[in-house]
Amino acid sequence: MELIIRLEGFEQRFGGPRYEVRHSWVVNGDRHETARGWEYDHLGLKTAAWQDPRRGGWYFEWTGERVSKPCRDLIHTDGSVGTGVDGGSPYLPIAPSIPHLLESHALTDSVATWRPWPVGTLAATAIALVDGLVDVPEASWGPSRWRLSDTVAVMDHDSWDPENPRRRTLVWSRDEAGHRQVQEVLDG
Numbered sequence: 001m002e003l004i005i006r007l008e009g010f011e012q013r014f015g016g017p018r019y020e021v022r023h024s025w026v027v028n029g030d031r032h033e034t035a036r037g038w039e040y041d042h043l044g045l046k047t048a049a050w051q052d053p054r055r056g057g058w059y060f061e062w063t064g065e066r067v068s069k070p071c072r073d074l075i076h077t078d079g080s081v082g083t084g085v086d087g088g089s090p091y092l093p094i095a096p097s098i099p100h101l102l103e104s105h106a107l108t109d110s111v112a113t114w115r116p117w118p119v120g121t122l123a124a125t126a127i128a129l130v131d132g133l134v135d136v137p138e139a140s141w142g143p144s145r146w147r148l149s150d151t152v153a154v155m156d157h158d159s160w161d162p163e164n165p166r167r168r169t170l171v172w173s174r175d176e177a178g179h180r181q182v183q184e185v186l187d188g
Helices: 002-014 098-110 175-187
Strands: 018-027 030-039 049-051 058-062 072-076 081-084 092-095 144-148 152-158 167-173
Touching: 002 058, 002 098, 018 098, 081 098, 092 098, 098 144, 098 152, 152 175, 167 175
Parallel strands: none
Antiparallel strands: 018 030, 049 058, 058 072, 072 081, 081 092, 144 152, 152 167
8 A cells, every 4th residue: 555655646746757967077088978868757557666675665666767777766665766676686775855866966957067077086075175065955865965156066975886885076166266166175
């Protein structure tokens, strides 16, 4: 019954939205940009669902990100958003809720036209020195944190690789004031 209620609630609240999220980043001096489509639909009666023995409750499949990938987009009856390779793999939470995921997507898209700084050049501890950064709790959760000012955006998150756990910091700036702030931290 809990699963049916969550499926119906998902459909009523989120069923139907479609949007693209633009991403920009720099690796080895090269700027990369992508746009990925998202769809908030489940598959009706064909929606796959699994019991979660570790966390309790259920999780079910939804359409999610429209890219070729070896994993599924999942929603848990506790409200979290997750992923998993198949029904036999454990549920891996990636966001505490769909609204958190939506807000993170909105920020990712809004800074895609800003200047991305090379991945790995700034640690979260160094970028904390930039004046005016404010936490964005609507788009942040435990392993993923957004901070924003008028001219600098920072998103740091834990890697998903259990063999090589690390924190990754992505930084974007706009206008000369933002570029100058980030460069001052780099020159530090």
